[in-house]
Amino acid sequence: MHVHKASERDLEIGAKLGAMIQDTTARARLVENPAEALSEIGAKSDLTIYADTADLVHLIIPANVDADRVAAGDEAYFEELGRLALGTCFYDDLPE
Structure with a gap:
């Protein structure tokens, strides 16, 4: 690991x-x-x-992805990848 x-x-x-x-x-x-x-x-x-706006959010794909954990369907790893991809996306005003 x-x-x-x-x-x-x-x-x-x-x-x-x-x-x-x-x-x-x-x-x-x-x-x-x-x-x-x-x-x-x-x-x-x-x-x-790359600055996110209310109308545009950039999805960041991590450079290194553990193929074995993806193939195993590791839900905790998917959550970790999601957090890495979305970072700290937070908006006071959300688009409708």
């Missing part, structure tokens, strides 16, 4: 990114100028940013 452990640096960047995404002004700045915003928190600045 493969276990990914986040480094302290990864956790710090994740916390900063999470705070940035939750702040309306910081989120807009991240979308408009991702290289600058990401470099300020110590993250790679060559990333592509």
Whole structure:
């Protein structure tokens, strides 16, 4: 079984990114100028940013999928993949 452990640096960047995404002004700045915003928190600045909206949600497909667990119909793994794919999709205003 493969276990990914986040480094302290990864956790710090994740916390900063999470705070940035939750702040309306910081989120807009991240979308408009991702290289600058990401470099300020110590993250790679060559990333592509896809910002979800009320009308558009990006589905992220994990790079590594455990084919054996998929073939076995592992429901817990499917839930894990779903959480990875949807991330923190949350909207105050949902489309009708």
